[in-house]
Amino acid sequence: MKTTTLDGIWSLSPLDTGATLPYTRFFHRQPSVLCTIPGDIHSSLIEAGIISDPYWGTDELHMQWVGTCGWRVAREFPISPEDLKGCRAMLTLTMVDTVVEVVVNGTVIGSCSNQFRRWRFDCTDALVAGTNSIELLFTSAEKAALAESYKLPYPIPYSEYPVSSPHRNLIRKSQCHSGWDWGPCLLAMGVYESITLQFVELGQVDSVVTATTRNETGWHVHIDIAFLAHKKGSLEISATVGDGAATSSVSVSKGSNHWSLDMDVKEVEPWMPVGYGNPHLYPLVVQIGGLTIERKLGFRTVQIVTDDDVAGPGGMTFSVNGRRIFCKGANWIPLDAFPSRMQSQRYKQLLQDAVEANMNMIRVWGGGLYEHDSFYTTCDEKGLLVWQDCMFSCAMYPSTEEFLSTVEAELRYQIPRLQDHPSIVLWCGNNEDYGAIGWYEQSRTHRDRYVVDYDRLNEGTVGRIVRELDPNRPWWPSSPSAGPGTFSDNWHDDAQGDMHYWSVWHEGKPFESYYDVVPRFASEFGYQSFPSVSGVSEYAPEEQWNLTSPIMEHHQKNPRGNTIILENFTRYFRFPNGFANMLYLSQVQQALAMKMAIEYWRTQRPRCMGTLYWQLNDNWPVASWSSIEYSGKWKLLHYAAKRFYAPILPILYKKDGEVHVHVVNDTDTAIDCRISVKIRRFDGTKLSQQVFLPHVQGESDCPVTSYSINSLAVQPQEAYMHVKLSTKDLFIENSLFLAEPKQCVLHDPDISVEIGKTHDGFVVTLACRAPAFAVALDAGKIRGIFNDNMFDLRPTASRTVRFRTKEECPVEFFAKHLTITDLYSSSK
Incomplete structure (x- = not known):
């Protein structure tokens, strides 16, 4: 089988030049520009100088026209007479965004309408020996969504944002392309993975998936091969991994074929998440006739433990190879608003940044995309656990036969594509969709109608297919939820399942409110900050460096974001002097909020067994909840995370008039340590010191001591508490203000x-x-x-x-x- 890629330089032109004239006269003078595939149309227009980069200033507002126009991407390619002899020519496209008609030599060979599906078209009869042409005709996703809305028997509501494209929930594309409260509205279009043309004699491999299970001598490996044949025949198939091997001769029937191989593997080490062992990977080589498929396997089991002897029922504890994991990490949004900028090296760097901050889990949020292979491969290699949302978020969705059919096709491609990655430990149905039923007037008024729609999509389609195709990996119906078989959104319920706790940010509660709940698993919570001065300079000229300037407000997509940040300045801190200090203090404040929440919840193990803050990264330069700026620069939160996610940590927190001292130990090894607790005045004078010698069991929290603030021989605003943990190999410090920083009389440190x-x-x-x-x-x-x-x-x-x-x-x-x-x- 010969495979040709159609990657490279194509030409880009509008389907209707007249539609672009109000915005640019370029295509009136010149019919087309160069375009790179894989890539997106916006990036090609930027490179050609037709539009400016919408990340700068308020230029996003002036680029909305691109997403409302239709576009043609075209090129020519050669075919030799030998290519067509006795073969079928199959064109394969993946990550096609989104509504596209495919034309070869003037003949329509198919159409695409779902970014998350794989599309294969037989173009044999359209090809000729010699020069051939291919065109991809893109219809505006916004116009396609509007057309779908006219077909609805009743409204299907969704969350809208300051700059937003309507009816995003009716089209199967990255939902955040339509705007979010941290991202721009830029309706990207393009093809983001290689386009291949295969000349097939017998057929094509549809999927190869493995299942690994423990047995008495090691592991059993079961391999399923799905093959779509154009004619009858026979093949030799084989597979090797570790010290295991299997072969078989199979007959091929026209149409769908399913074969399997089985083997036992003994000499392998288990794949474990970072911090709990090594993420051992072993090459798997599958031979199907003359085709070789290679990937790396990790041997591991995974389950969610919901009933704990100590914490009781309702929990959410990930167990990998029988070891219970305290999950520490963050939520992941798409790497960039422009898919052309999603380079492999950026994936690797961000995920390495997560590891360096002592994280062991990343949640792929449901408003983005099923990520590129390099994301999951990197997580496999680094031992990062992946919580994988399916791509539905903050909306109601249709339950029509047509919509459910395309979702089913999407999942029947994505699940086999991804399920061999040991890093993926959970399929989650959606982000906040069940809770969203209570957000909109239509769904509150006609709740039963939307609950039925939700159930048809989430349980009747998504959950059913996940359980059918990947029964060995946990299924979680929604985030947040109480788990399978329940209808609970867990916004304000910390008793069971995972929780999204947004009362501090969205409801304006003080940071101390994090102490009022103990989530079994905190999968979303967060607090915003501004980028650094260099981050702001990426989108605003210096004359706009004022928090209420038009550009600074445009790059704050949360309607109350700046107000919330500034209000909490007055709650906790003395007001900063000047623009740079405002940016600095916003990052200090963000880090303090997350530190208070996460350190406290870590002391509540085993009742709480996971914290994933919102969010790790940005998809453009903006004020947001991220701990890493769009440029890749660490915010102060990410440095704080490196400390508060440390495997062993002394913790101080103040609750109900007392200061509590704990040591948490995520390792499996008990430690004997020296804990020194000092109270110092702000000039550095030591007022008191106590030393404790606790024995801290592995995988535990150890309360050390507590102090009544009223019993201390100093006023709270006059001193702070400092704790130091030391062993032969460790020296770890932490500190706590006994009053709000604004009340404290700090001294000039003269650094x-x-x-x-x-x-x-x-x-x-x-x-x-x-x-x-x-x-x-x-x-x-x-x-x-x-x-x-x-x-x-x-x-x-x-x-x-x-x-x-x-x-x-x-x-x-x-x-x-x-x-x-x-x-x-x-x-x-």
Whole structure:
């Protein structure tokens, strides 16, 4: 079988030049521009200079016309006479976004209408020996969605955002392309994976999937092969993995064929998530006639434990190879609003950033896409667990036969495509769809109608197909929910299942409200911040560096976002001085909110066994809940996460007039440690010290001591508490203000700085005269990562920080752009 890719340079032109004239006269003068496939149409227009980058300023508003127009992408390709002899020519397209007619040599050979499906068309009769042409005719997804809305017997409501495209829930494309409360409305169009033309003699492989199960001697591997044949024949099939092998001779019938291979494998190590062992992977080689398929397998079991001897029923604990995992991580949104910019290296870097912050789980959120292979392969290699939502979010959806049919086809492609990845440990039906029934007037008024629609889609289609195709992997009906067989949205219920706790952000409750709930698994909660100064410079000129300027407000997609951030400044902090300090303090505030929630919930194990904050990344430069800016620069939250997600951690929290001291230990090894608890004045004077020598069991929380704030020999606003955990190999610190920072009389720390050069970056040594809090180092636009940041500094101990650069620059340049900010200086 010969395979040709049609990747490369195509031509791009509007279907109707007149429709583009109000926005550009370019196509009136020139019929087309070059376009790269795989890629998206917006990116090609930007590269040709026809539109500006909509990430800059408010240019997003002026680019909406692109998504409302139809487009033609075309090219020519050669076919030799030998290619057509005795073969069928099969054209395969995946990640086609979204409504596209496929034309070969003037003949329509098929059409696409779902970004998440694989499309295969027989174009044999349309091809000729010599030069051939192919056209992809894109219809506006917005117009297609509007046309679908006219067919509805009753409204199907959905969440809308400041800049939004209507009826996004009626079209099977990335839902966030239509705008979200952190992302732009840019209705991307294009083909985001390779287009292949295969000349097939006998048939094509539809899927190869494996199931691994433990047996007495190791593991049993069962391989299912689905093959679509154009004629009868026979094949030799075989597979090898580890020390196992299997072969078979099979007869081929015209149409669908299903074959299987079985083998036992003994000499393999199990795949374990990062922090709990090694993510061992083994090459699997499957031979189907002359076709070789290769991938890597991880041997592991997974289940969700819902009943715990200590925590009781209703839990949500992931167990991998029999070991219960405390899941620590964040939610993942699409890497970029423009699919052309979703490069493999960016995937690898972001996921490495997650690992470096001591995360072990990523949730692929349901308003984006079933990710590219490089995402899942990287998670396999790094030992990151993946919570995989199906692609439905914050809306009602139709339950018509046509809609359910395309969803079924989508899942029958995506589940076999993904299920061999050991990193994926959960299929979840949707994001917040069941809870959303209570959001809209239509669904509240006619609740039964929308519950039936929900059930037909989520249980009757999505859940049914997941359980049929992948029975060995847990199914979870919705996030949040109480689990299979229940209809509970868990917005304000922490008794069972996973919980989305948004009362602090959306309802304006204080950060201490995180102490009022103990989710069994907190799969969404978050707090916003602004990007750094260098992040803001990616979308706003300096004259717009004011939080209420048009551009700054445009790059805040949550309608009350800036107001909430500023209101909490006044609740907890002294108001910052100047624009840069406002950005800094917003990141300190965000990190504090997540630190309070996560550290407290970690002390509540085994009742709480997972925290995934919202969100890891941004898909354009914006104020958001992310811990990593669009550029890849770590916010202060990500540095804080590296600390509060550490496997072993001393924790201080203040609740009901008492300060509680705990040690959490996620490892499987008990530790004997020294815990030093000190109370210091803000000038550094030590008021008291107590030492404890707890024995901390593995995979546990250990309460150490508690203090009544009223019994302390100092006013809360005059001092802070510092805890230090030490063993032979560990030295870990944490601290706690006993009153709101705004009430505390901080001293000028007078931080001194020394900078040196290393082989991979720079070293910065900091010292102070008085305690410095929330010390933040920022290298401006110099790309790189500090090994530590967002820390407290004591006069008795200098701190040395390394900055690993991603580009060469002289020490003088680094010193010029390095800024150091702390809580005291931010309000001066």
